[in-house]
Amino acid sequence: MFPLPKEDKKVSPYFVFYLIHAMQIGVGILGFERIIVQTAGYSAWIAILTSGASIIGLIWVSYRILNKGNNDIVAIHAEIMGKWIGGFFSFLFLLYFFAFALVVLRSYVEVLQVWVFPEVSEWIFVLIIIFLAYSYVTGGFRVVTGVSYLGILYGLPLLLVKFYPLQYADYGNLLPILNASPAELFKASKEMTLNFLGFETLFMFYPFIKDGPKSEKWAYFGVLFSIFIYLLTAFVTFVYFNQEQLKGTIWATLTLWKIVDLIIVERFEYIGISVWFFAILPNICIGLWCASRGMNRLFPVSQRSALRIFCLLLFFISVLLTNRQQIDLLQKAVSQIGLYTIYFYLPCLLVLQYIIMKVKKA
Amino acid sequence: MNVKNYLCCSLIPILLAGCTPSPKVLEDIQLVQTIGYDYVNGEEFEGTAGSSNIPPGEQSLPVNEVFTATGKTSKRIRQKIQAESARPIVVGRVGLVIFNQELAENGIEIQIDSLQRNPSIGRKLLLVVSKEKAKDIIDSNYSQSDSVSQYLIDVVEQNLEQTIPKVNLHRFLVHYYSKDADPFLPLIEKQGKHLKVSGLGIFKDNKLVDTISFGDAYIFKILYEKFRRGQFEVELSGGEDVSLENLSSKPKIMVDKRNGKYTAAFKVKVSGRAMEGVDLDLTDKKTIERIEKAVEREITERAEKMVKRFQELNTDPLRIGEKARQRSDFNRKEWKEQYSQMEIKIEADVNAVQSGIIE
Amino acid sequence: MGFFKSKLKRFNRDNKQKRNGNSEHELRIDELLHRCKESADFVSYRYSESSPFYIHYYQTIVDINILHQYVLPYIKENESKTLFDLQQAIPIDNTEIIDNVHEIRDKLLTGCVVIEVKGSLQEALVISAVSLEKRPVSMPEVEYSVVGPKEAFVESIDANINLVRKRLPIPDLIVEEVKIGSLTKTRVAVIYIEGITDKENVNTILQRLNEIQFDQIVDSSFINQIISDNHNSPFPHLIDTERPDRVASVLSEGKITIIVDGSPHALTGPTTLVEFFSAFEDYFLSWHIASIFRLVRLFAVFFSVLSTSLYVAVLTYHYEMIPENLLNPLIASRSGIPFPPILEAIILELTIELLREAGARLPTKIGQTIGIVGGIVIGTAAVQAGLTSNVLLIIVALAALASFTTPVYQMGNTIRLIRFPFLITAQLWGLLGVTFCFSYILSHLLKMTSLGRPYLAPVYPLRLDDLRDSLFRLPFFMQTKRPLQVRSPVRTRFQPKKHEKSKRDIED
DSSP states (O other): OOOOOOGGGOBOTTHHHHHHHHHHSSSGGGTHHHHHHHHHGGGTHHHHHHHHHHHHHHHHHHHHHHHHHOSOHHHHHHHHHHHHHHHHHHHHHHHHHHHHHHHHHHHHHHHIIIIIOTTSOHHHHHHHHHHHHHHHHTTOHHHHHHHHHHHHHHHTHHHHTTHHHHTTOOGGGGOSSOOSOHHHHHHHHHHHHHHHTTGGGHHHHGGGBTTGGGGHHHHHHHHHHHHHHHHHHHHHHHHHSOHHHHHTOSSHHHHHHTTOBOSSOBOTHHHHHHHHHHHHHHHHHHHHHHHHHHHHHHSSSOHHHHHHHHHHHHHHHHHHOOSHHHHHHHHHHHHHHHHHIIIIIHHHHHHHHHHHHHHHHO | OOHHHHHHHHHHHHHHHTTSOOOOOGGGSEEEEEEEEEEOSSSOEEEEEEEEEOOSSTTOOOEEEEEEEEESSHHHHHHHHHHHOSSOEEOTTOOEEEEEHHHHHTOOHHHHHHHHHOTTSOSOOEEEEESSOHHHHHSSOOSOSSOHHHHHHHHHHHHHHHTSOOOOHHHHHHHHHOTTOOOEEEEEEEETTEEEEEEEEEEETTEEEEEEEHHHHHHHHHHHOOEEEEEEEEEOTTSOEEEEEEEEEEEEEEEEEETTEEEEEEEEEEEEEEEOOTTOOTTOHHHHHHHHHHHHHHHHHHHHHHHHHHHHTTOOTTOHHHHHHTSTTOOHHHHHHHTTTSEEEEEEEEEEEEOSSOO | OHHHHHHHHHHHHHHHHHHHHHHHSOOOHHHHHHHHTTSTTEEEEESOSSOOEEEEEETTTBOHHHIIIIIHHHHHHOOOOSHHHHHHHSOOSSEEEEOOHHHHHHHHHTTEEEEEETTOTTOEEEEEOBOOOOOOOOOOSSSOOSSSOOOOOOSOHHHHHHHHHTTOOOTTEEEEEEEEOTTTOEEEEEEEETTTSOHHHHHHHHHHHHTOOOSOOOSHHHHHHHTOSOTTOSSOSSEEEOOHHHHHHHHHTTOEEEEETTOSOEEEESOOTGGGGOOGGGGGSOHHHHHHHHHHHHHHHHHHHHHHHHHHHHHHTOGGGSOHHHHHHHHHHHTTOSSOHHHHHHHHHHHHHHHHHHHHHSOHHHHHHHHHIIIIIIHHHHHHTTSSOHHHHHHHHHHHHHHTTOSSHHHHHHHHHHHHHHHHHHHHHHHHHHHHHHHHHHHHHHHOEETTEESSTTTTTTOHHHHTBTTSBOOGGGOOBOOGGGTOSOOBSOOOOOOOOOOOOTTO
């Protein structure tokens, strides 16, 4: 009923590293510092570690489910809960993936409007980015993997420019080291988890990995690398900004780029935002790919037409979101859903799968 | 390809035409390079934008262009200036912002806010306080062939390296926002055909409360940041003038809390080469020691006087409070209460080596 | 597109009909001869009144000496009556007796002498006496190298195969030949090394070659375009080279070469994007130098593609990015110029293209003059007239220069072409536009394949082994494996001698 993909459509296990890392590094990293600092002050870096650790645990859970099911979430749902209920849950997953792409796209376009071209209406950027994403997704999963891999490759040099703000660093900012209550830290960890969302797409592309179980360690590496990037970013931001200043800085990383001076180019943020496009494009592509692939598995539609429908929807919804409040609302909603999905639904699914497998065997 | 496809293809550029940003071609815009703010009255202030027009040609010299307008907000002023200008005014390349002393004494909150809010403004921007009207500084001629704005920026920038603490918009904002420190800015004044950096303006929150002299600014720099290639002159007890060259200095602030009472201490390590000692035997160990002692005394005395003054004004530009905050037992209320009375020690450790190419 | 397709289809149909029509009624030898005689260069005569043999040939493609020395005397000496006897007598190896008229016709048209006996209508002796005009093997002109072999392919397929085979004297070197082109009947040879080359690649090529429906194959570039994986791609799918040494080298890597008769260029594949930026001369230099040259070339590509569009983007939208000390010179050079940067850039780019095109079309000697006229006179005049800024002139000239560093000519053209979309998007959305355009080209490259193998390899999919000879070139002793790209059944090229770390002391 749910056939596995052909061998030549699959990618090597180590690409899971890039796929998961690319999904976790998105628009969030441009401004996550402010959010976690608002709750936990400059001890918030601990929250990055704790939430990262919890994500590693969840990856473990995910792999247990996937290795046992040996297929994507749609097939696993159908196996556990039957065609209708399972299908319903799978559909919710698809909507979530779609909403993920939507949030990333809309947030990035907002950055473009605020920082680069305030006078351009958002629909034109939305249209171009969707067109580009469409051209990637039609290439199939291999191409989508390619863009996440290359996206990371292009994004990495951006880490080098962190050197410039360090010249203005005040390392004392980080002291005293533990200055937040456990409750504050917990809240900050929760906020931080939102930045690690996106690894759930694993449930959709798992069958496309050659020798799926082998990819588990790469998934961990991917998360560890994300944790490293977030920690590094937070560290540089913390020593560069004063705490009170940071609390009012919406896009800390972008503001930080303003100090970069590459001799022939000043005001690095314009380059940074452009290069950052390659970090957010994989998010949109993978989101769209997962959503359209799921549609194809659930309903008798071709993936291409499902993709077209999603692209249209993406366009219209993005254009309808006009102000910051709406975008924030959408962002909050999606991240809340994601939070509950990973922390409650996934463990439940694991238990449920275990029980049903036992029953079926008996 | 059928007619429909052709139609679509030809429509795309037409549609796109309305969706591209309005170009700001380099030579068609009026690049503002310096901004000056002057005090008018409690509500309004005067903004001056200094820019230059560069006539075509490789060896052409820039021609100054200054716009002035009065208004309640920066936006309003910008609109008024725009009305005078032949080309659209842009502020993305502003390098220097001058606040008139009177305005600074009345608070510069509005101006700072508009500066940091604008995404096209960088963070390497220099801010200074001027004794004269900012307009007079921008709208005058100096003995330099460069454009006026460039000259002003160069003068300030050069001094930030050598003689006064490094501060740009970012540094200023860090101090400005900090709950435990207060900002400071360089002070400039015009002297004949030259611009001169004449000290520092010390702020309390967003208001200028004090100015310190050029010499004290140097002491401030020694206490404030690590630097190299400085220079320090001192008069020995015998009346001889000696200078320490190639001076490098490293300050350290320590805040201690005992029985709920804060004390602070500055430890400054200075090392340099003794030079220009007319009639002094610089190879003599004793002379070197005398020089070291003299420099130490000079630094401590002046620094103590300066810090006392800051305490009296209840302002903390040396960010002692930031250092105190880094203690885990920090209590901001206690600190604020104690700051003006607390004991602040200054210790200077000077290490001089003989030098010069002549013995 | 649709228009083209329908035209192609119609063409194919016509072709088929013609062929069917031919085979429907058996062609007889006298009919064939009759048709041939319409050509003025066709010679047909009876050897002598007494002789039973009739001799036919196209005098323009037959080596008349062979006929005079080795055929005619034996007909005279030998009073035989049958073709078989004659075949035995003639001291030429390449003779056969053919009874298929179509075959006879083909032989006749490729330079054979046909001898028939009046009466036996369907049989003829065919003697090969081809005389083909060809130039001698000469220096490579497109892929010139300072050091290394100086041989280049010529227009004769046999000479070309000869150049390859003498470099690979092994029986495993297989040459498969197909004839393509309903009119030109071009001989196309597919060369590979049995055992090293993946059979699937060979089959892909042969299948694609056999599927070609086209009337004329004049040059190898026809084949390159027709069998490419994506017909709408501006990027070439196979490398074309005029160097037999390069061909021998890629063959031993497990790749396949296509040589087309009448073309001095061989095609090699499957290939990757980075391979287009490696000159064969890289292998003649020490590996450090070669690696740096390759990186320089890669940088040149990016510079050539992006520099003008970045200039347009920054000057049009992002003046904030220009540092203080560059600002004044830039404004000074720009002010007074009546065009916006985009127009200025397009005009200059087109000028360079004009110069290149004019230089390419004209004989070499005049071409040089064009370069001087264009470079010095037009450039200086344009700046002095205040039509373009000298900064942009420098950038455009450098970009053009950079685009010529690409060793493969076809790729150089592509690079110059894709500048224009970048320019346009830079004008539309500044730096973002450049990013968008780059990302679109990337999506195209990611989707692209060469003979079904990923084009962006070894970068994506990441193949660390292949990286040893791609963006840079590591020393030969590290190149022990054939690239993964070609899926060679025998991956090891050679067993490296164990490099024992010398434990000897300095002075031992």
